[in-house]
Amino acid sequence: MDDIKTLTIDQIQAGLRARRFSAVELAEEALRVAQAGNDQYAAFLHFCPERALASARRVDAQIAAGEPLGALAGVPVAVKDVIVTKGVRTTCASRMLENYVPPYDATAVIRLEQQGGVILGKTNCDEFAMGSSTENSAFRPTRNPAAPDRVPGGSSGGSAAAVAAGQAVVSLGSDTGGSIRQPASFCGVVGVLPTYGRVSRYGLVAFASSLDHIGPFARTVKDAATLLGVIAGRDPADSTSADAPVPDYAGQLDGKAAGFKIGVPKEYFGAGLDAEVGGRIERGLDLFRRLGCEIREVSLPHTNYANACYYIICTAEASSNLARYDGVRYTIRSSETPTLIDMYRNTRGEGFGAEVKRRIILGTYVLSAGYYDAYYLRAQKVRALVARDFTTAFQDVDAIVTPVSPFPAFKLGEKMSDPLEMYLSDIYTITASLAGICGVSVPCGRTAANLPVGMQILSKYFDEHRLLRLAHAFEQAGGFTV
């Protein structure tokens, strides 16, 4: 069999069609590699081999019957453990849901399996997707395959690490403030933030509903585009999903970038940006120039307020969304339940980890009587200004290029003692989350210490097809190793 750790979707489909391997053989090998590598990186929390092999057998039956294959036929996929899978534990990396077995599948899961995708298992993440390093997992930290003494980023650290380590060809993550793009950059893979409403969140365990997205990780832009095309589109089960046509993202990739106008926001290149990271992005911009893009400076003047704005809005929404974990419906209940209120309080006190409690406290505070206007309402107004910055900038440019994170992957434990410092690792990703626009993180070379650097490319609402064309042209021109 081909080296499974570098396989692309196209190679899998060609191999299946040529009968060089069967989908079951590929799934067995993928499970073996993923399980063997899990001692090293802990990208997965648990595996679902029976489900994977059942999916693979369906693909093999289609091949035997000469039926057309789905876009993901036989492709080994990893799914972040905040996305529900029927009959397969979905823990959100929390003690609170340690034994939770959902009775239904997320729409994104249904769609990728309909197209022949083979789900190997569920990936580690920060508890309830709250964090930037995957160290807030209640079970174990994940290690970065590019540098095992360092974090993979977060919150979708397991999904990024699984793809980077060759333990899955593609994966699903979720992004609320940067949780796909930042781990993609730390691990050296591609991660896509789709436009808000592009992908159904039905079955994504809610963290901050006005900011939550599901999106793909892959080793190539084309594979990310293929997975996005499969999961995107209107879903009657999610009223926030948009009824907008889904372009053929993968089919439109032509390697051309000439004529694109790229904006570079000066606010993203100031104090706090690691010099090596900044240098890689400059080299990436030079490559875009050579590809015939026009580079011009733009301004996003409210950038510096985005982080403060985000941590009010996301915690407020989290405090509401997490109210449901009360010991009544979701498997865990404290043994100390003299009264109903004690049952709620003790179940939540025992079930949630430190960061989740911190955010519930902060979110409850900013929503509490007398503080709503001063915090939540004001943050929503600043959010409108952040979004307006982008609308204005996109009148002049087609895309915006920035670093993904101010620094490359940091060491395990390095930022765990200071929550505010951890929050600041998201400063370049949060603006797009607040605005709801689409973006991608692509590899953009490495530092002298061989740590991956990620370039963030942002575009306007529902412009994923052009965004991915630009990212693909960058990749084809050698941008990933610039």
Place this chain on the structure above:
Amino acid sequence: MKITEKEVRYVANLANLALTEDEIRKYCADLGEILSYVEQLNEVDTSRVEPMAQVLYESDETATLRSDTVQPSFDEATALSSAPLAGAGQFKVPKVVER
């Protein structure tokens, strides 16, 4: 910004969240630091700005509403399958009403 332990206890109570004394001290400090940080939002002139509650895209006002028809749903056993304590088709909780 100074946050008192009393305020943290009050908020934890609103959130139905039991905290240890250590946690209360820790969150007291964290909350103060984070709230000081977010005070920078007061520098922004928001007097003529509508709050953005959610990302909106162009569509008909009712485009995202599905028709109000009954769809298949979970049976009772499935709906209760994750309950820590269930019986007689119900979620069971500690006694709420005293005699």
